[in-house]
Amino acid sequence: MSLEQFKNRNVGTQNYVKLDLDHTPTSGWCQFKQVVKRTFKPELFVGLWVTLREMINALFRGKMHTTQYPFEKLPISPRYRAIHDMLRLLESGHYRCIGCGLCEKICIANCITMETRYDENQRKEVSEYTINFGRCIFCGYCAEVCPELAIVHGQRYETASEQRASFSLFEDMLTPIDQLNLQQEYQGFGAVSPNADENIKKTPLAY
């Protein structure tokens, strides 16, 4: 290539294609028009196709993959040690705790306090029972030592509260009497989670 070509500054005679560009917007209105014109083009939907497909599957075909927390919660393992539950006797509705004090004694964080007394029915009554959840390390010894399966670890793992006292009293941990039929029996140590079957998958050995 010789230098002549470059030295030829006669634009009109060469093989240029003129682009059909809009005029650079000069006013605000023109700028707006340009944005709208550029945004709404069918190509958008080409790009969003996968997303739209999954959305339709999730919304209309029942193929949702996300858990709608906090409206929906995943089942947790019965081995999980969350806030304690105090269970009731199914027959009488009376709380199971007999006030033996073993949980208080075994507690290594020293967070359980209980007081008992001789009540009008000449039985041992639990007059005070509190767990200081600021100190509780959720070790599970209390549930393990309980001879009556009265104190167990429940499923309530959301321990955010305005004040600790709101879930540390005996009455708060006790199964509400009107929900006695919903009381979950303690499965025992080593129990598998309720959705354990679903969680079984083939070992990925595709190679």
Place this chain on the structure above:
Amino acid sequence: MMSSKVINLTIDGKSCSGNAGDTILEVARKNGIYIPTMCYLTKTLPIASCRICSVKVEGVDGFILSCQEKAVDGAIIKTNDSELYQERQNIMKLYNVNHPLECGVCDQSGECDLQNKTMEFGLDGQTFTAQDMPRPVQNWGYVSYDPSLCIMCEKCVRVSTEITGDEALKVKFGGYSSTIENVKQEANYATLGEAAAVCPVGALVDTKFKYSTNAWELTKIPSSCPHCGVAHDVTYEVKNGKIYRTSNQAEFTTMCSASRYGFDFANEGVTKDEDAFKLAVEKFKSAKSIVFAKEISNEEAFMFQMLKEKMGVKLISPEARAYQKFMRAYSSITGKLLNSGTLEQLSKSQAIMVLGTRINDDAPLVKFHINMASKWHRARVAYLHPIVDNNIKNIVTQYISYAVGNEEAVTSSLVSYLLKDVDGIDIDVDLDAISSEDLELLRKSHIKKVGFSLVVSSDLYAHPQAQNIAKMIALVEKHTDINVVVIPPAGNAMGVSLICDLDDEVESPSIGYNAKGDFTLSSFGGGDLDVPALNQQEGTLTSMTKRVVPMNVAVEYGGYVLNDIMNALGFSAEYTIDYTKMLPNDKGFRAVEFDDLPDHFDMQGIEHRGYMLEEVEVKADGVVEKLGNNEKLNGAVVYNCNPQEHFSALTAQSKNLTSEASLVGSEAFAQEQGLADGDTVCYTIDGIKFERVFKIDTSMKGAVALNPTFDMGLSSALLSSYRFSQVDLKKVGS
């Protein structure tokens, strides 16, 4: 006493020695050989209801109960083999028939004999059955009884009968349905706490304590009783800074009801109030006298004595002062600082005379010993007092009533009777004081009796003629082998009287220590400066058994103590107990560090608590004088007397004790004074104003009313006069 001939026998191949009269079990225990027992209680006679202690004696068929069989010289005994093991295992199985499996909530769990022995005999199954029956729990007031837990060992019945003498508990026989019953339920005796203390299972427990905590969680703090004057062993059982109950070595010793239940008198929530402390130090510097209650430790009393020596303050403690004067007169005859009578001797006596005390209320532990003598040796008990006491009619064989104020004449008459065989004694005798019939009856009851005891107490101390009475009684100790027991007033009056040089008159400005003064230090609250109560400080007490015993801290105390004031006044001791070794040697105290004081009982039940006061010789230059004239008391006469479970303002602090303080009189008293049941009256004794509800007790006789003083708070320590006083009763209100 029984001559102790030594016998030798072989137990399990080991040659053992014991005294003639010992049972096989006693010999075995002395020689460190273990024989299991369930119903055996050292302090009572053998009960022999459990048969666990069976042993084999060579040459004798069948099993022998080692608890009640006397050991014979040369016997060869086997305490354990497979046959005996089988027998014991079967007994334990029978005990466990239908025994509720509620150890988790049972109060006795962790210190239960049934649990221990069930484990010991390896019971892994039950071969016996019986149909169970409904057996409701019974609430008897201070104690409650669960028949389904009861194993019918009868320990409680024996304690109630042989030791405390309330005789409330009886066995209701009926095979499998046998139970213990409380035949005096409405009386609600606090002494049933002693029966509950020996229960091997959780059948008989203190109602207040029941189900409040687990026994095995309590920290045991050994101490001594500050209430009753015997300073017997008390163990405070504490959890989280709170006393849940008290216990004792129930196998060997017995507690007064005040200690059993009245342990909640601590001065709690006190912090160091510097201004009050500075003021107190100022007040001490300018004080002319210190008034104090007799419920203080030896060390505190010693501090006051040092203050007296350094600053010349007067020390006032009226009851201890009266006792001190009495004992000085007493020892001026005997030549010994203290009387030599013992409670142990008292419980072995066959004839007992009680003079000048309402013994059941004043000194329950002494009454227990009299009861033991009555039950074990069928002792004849003569009770000389103006007021008949219905609570002890089961042990008293002869009441000798005398006029109020006539103690001196009565003493002279009794002493001359007791000294009738001794030559060369010539005392002025009022022959009319005790009627000749009474004396004749007394003489008859003493025929063929050996082991005499004379018990005297506080009616005599504040009597105008107290010194002469003391000298006459001292003659009995000096010239006969009669066991003379002089009961000091309750609290630590004995320690105070030995350590302090007490004075009679208060001089202003005064400091009150648990008593009312111009500036008051109080452990009851309401004083100008708080001081710790007796279960919040270390120190020693002097017991009427002449023992110096340690007290330990059961409840934390955050304020100033007397030692801080002493240090501010120029003394220097890091702790109060630094004074323990400095207690006066010339009064029998020994130079022992507080931390070196022993505090336990050995396997035979021999007490190793603190040390015994040494015997001190004094000059015997006293002379018995002529009888004085006594004033006749007319009109309304009241007798200062606390109920059995109360002694002082200290016990009044307790919420566990029932503490209704009312003036109690007979129907005759009510009629004479124109009072009706429930009237409120007011009167004054020693300048202390009383306002009380009057109650009629139909079982009482005579024209003297009983006036409790324990609830008078800081004032109750100020009562100083003769216990009988003539008062001007004024009705309050309508």
